[in-house]
């Protein structure tokens with residue numbers, strides 16, 4: 138078991154957003170999380186990554202047998218959790234290369250591994266760039282500054298490729314991507330998949346799930362998972378919308 | 389003056405007889421207090437020619453008529469100028485035998501800054517004879533410069549060996565009557581650097597006080613004069629990233645630069661004077677007058693500074709753009725943390741035609757510090773086609789600090805083109821979380837963001853200095869969050 142979320146409740150600014158989430162993710166699996174706007178998908182992603190604006194009021198989360206909620210955000214990252222942000226922030230003056238080099242070496246240090254030298258690092262970067270067909274110039278530019286919406290998303294997946302996480306959480310990485318970019322990003326994710334890692338994909342569109350085929354689909358509504366199923370569930374949602382599920386819950 | 393004060397001074401004046409001053413110059417310290425007699429003694433100890441003494445006395449007499457300025461945005465308890473000693477011969481520090489004897493906290497800082505072992509030894513006064521002979525390095529260096537006709541010496545030496553140059557240029561940019569601190573400095577300056585670049589000579593290496601013999605203990609009133617003759621070029625580095633402590637609280641240096649026709653001077657400073665403890669106790673007051681005159685046509689002066697130290701900084705490196713087509717530049721990073729106060733900026737005075745100036749100022753405030761940018765752009769009536777671009781950015785870390793911008797514009801020629809941009813930003817929690825999420829600690833994350841923010845200034849610094857300056861910022865910001 139890689140991730141186990143038990144009865145998780147979380148608040149933001151005193152408002153209860155997550156209201157009893159239960160979810161188990163094993164290595165080698167891909168989980169899709171869908172659900173209406175404001176249902177708490179990004180909140181769940183942020184809580185897992187350790188954002189301090191969100192207060193966990195109840196429940197437990199275990200990751201690789203460790204109590205995840207006790208770890209600092211950077212230690213969670215070093216333990217292999219990666220969040221591709223729905224809205225990646227801009228970092229003026231900080232080049233992508235510089236950020237990634239610092240990140241790679243911090244993660245290595247945490248794991249007791251040797252620092253990567255500049256030559257190896259550049260080689261690795263080149264190779265990962267090919268994977269997501271990222272333009273050279275984006276490497277030298279400041280992180281996300283002046284990037285188009287699609288470039289930002291692609292850059293998140295590029296960073297993920299470099300950091301090789303054990304648990305990747307992609308928060309609406311498909312939004313804002315054109316058809317070609319969507320294919321590139323999805324292929325990247327698929328190529329990075331192995332029996333040793335797992336992915337949680339937050340999305341509104343079945344479209345992405347044609348490329349990244351999920352083992353499980355969960356529907357989040359008002360802070361709870363109200364329905365889980367296989368990949369067919371996504372197709373059903375695309376046809377019928379969310380109302381039939383919401384109605385069922387009320388009933 | 390109250391009668392008790394008079395009495396005190398008399399007492400002090402009497403002390404000098406008790407201890408005498410002709411005996412042992414090596415360990416000699418002038419009694420506290422300031423009067424013409426003290427200045428005469430000072431000048432005599434330094435074996436100065438008559439003109440120098442006259443110059444000092446004139447400055448002193450003017451200083452007596454001046455009042456300490458209180459217009460800057462900093463607060464500090466009054467300094468008692470009669471309670472200072474104005475000359476102290478270089479003390480021989482007790483030499484340590486190895487780095488193991490150095491204060492571990494200081495060593496940890498050295499390590500973080502990436503300062504080499506040799507440099508660590510030099511800075512902390514470890515006997516270095518076998519390991520690193522700085523004197524011989526400096527000697528080789530001096531020979532090389534000598535071949536090119538470059539003069540690079542302590543100010544005292546220059547007064548004795550090149551009085552004609554000193555006489556011609558000293559006070560020609562910062563007159564001894566310029567301001568309270570400059571007048572005081574002119575009266576009592578202890579030592580400093582002197583550089584002369586002859587016509588058409590390009591100085592092949594960065595000059596730094598590090599290579600100047602007798603650079604130690606230039607005291608609290610440092611005086612620097614740099615002259616680049618026609619077509620000359622020099623890059624001068626002042627200071628170092630290692631934390632500098634000093635028993636003297638008040639520092640009032642004067643730096644004068646003169647660039648003649650087609651000459652260029654690049655002056656880079658990294659200032660890391662002791663800033664005091666978390667409450668600001670014991671930190672240095674740094675009141676500096678730095679000014680450059682682009683006296684010749686097509687001349688250029690660039691000031692680049694990284695200011696992280698001092699309890700109080702009061703400093704405005706300026707350019708007087710006299711020669712036609714001359715260029716002035718000011719690139720500054722001023723970081724304040726804890727209780728530090730900085731009031732810094734520049735003045736660009738456009739007098740000649742087609743003169744250009746650029747101001748890039750990056751202020752960073754953390755803790756409970758106050759950071760002010762104060763800048764003047766003045767375009768004189770005859771300065772046809774003058775141009776200025778100013779960019780003043782402030783970055784706040786936390787919500788207990790302050791950033792202030794005071795831009796002044798005086799434009800007397802309608803052809804002037806002046807552009808001013810200013811921004812204030814905060815390091816966003818979202819930025820830090822983003823970096824945390826990539827496995828980077830908050831402290832390192834702040835370092836990345838701050839260094840990114842200062843990039844435009846760092847790229848003006850000589851390569852090695854830039855690397856050290858980046859580390860210095862990160863170290864200076866330690867403990868500024870959380």
Ligand SMILES: Nc1ncnc2c1ncn2[C@@H]1O[C@H](COP(=O)(O)OP(=O)(O)OP(=O)(O)O)[C@@H](O)[C@H]1O
Pocket residue numbers: 149150154172173174175176177178179180181190223
């Ligand atoms: N920092 C915050 N401050 C106040 N409210 C917040 C904050 N973050 C999230 N919320 C609120 O929490 C609720 C859930 O938001 P969340 O971003 O998790 O939704 P989502 O499912 O990701 O929606 P979307 O599909 O639109 O991305 C929303 O009502 C949102 O307004």
Ligand SMILES: [Mg+2]
Pocket residue numbers: 178179180223308309
């Ligand atoms: Mg969302």
